[in-house]
Amino acid sequence: MAHNAPADPEAGIVGNQSTDFSSRGENRMDYRSIVTTCPYCACGCGLVLEVLDGRIVCTLPSKTSPTNQGKLCIKGWNVHEFV
Numbered sequence: 001m002a003h004n005a006p007a008d009p010e011a012g013i014v015g016n017q018s019t020d021f022s023s024r025g026e027n028r029m030d031y032r033s034i035v036t037t038c039p040y041c042a043c044g045c046g047l048v049l050e051v052l053d054g055r056i057v058c059t060l061p062s063k064t065s066p067t068n069q070g071k072l073c074i075k076g077w078n079v080h081e082f083v
Helices: none
Strands: 002-004 013-019 029-037 046-052 055-061
Touching: none
Parallel strands: none
Antiparallel strands: 002 013, 013 029, 029 046, 046 055
16 A cells, blocks of 8 residues: 655655555555755755655755756765765
8 A cells, every 4th residue: 555645845755655565464665755955065955865764765956946956966966875
C-alpha cells in the first residue's frame, strides 16, 4: 500500500511515500524529499534531500530556487555525505 502526502512548504517536505510490505513479511520503507538550503557556503542554494528510512541518501538541486536555478557546485552535489 503506497501513501503520497501533499506538499507542505512550511515543513519543507515535498512529499513522502511509505510502502508497507508487512503483509508479505517485508519491512516498511519510508521515502521523503525535503527542500532545504545548502549549509556549505553563504550562497544559499536550494537543495532537495532524498531521505530513505531516516537517512539522507541523495542530493538534488532545487529547480525552483532563484539562487542556483537548478544547478549545484561539487560541494552542493555531495552535501548528503557530510550532513
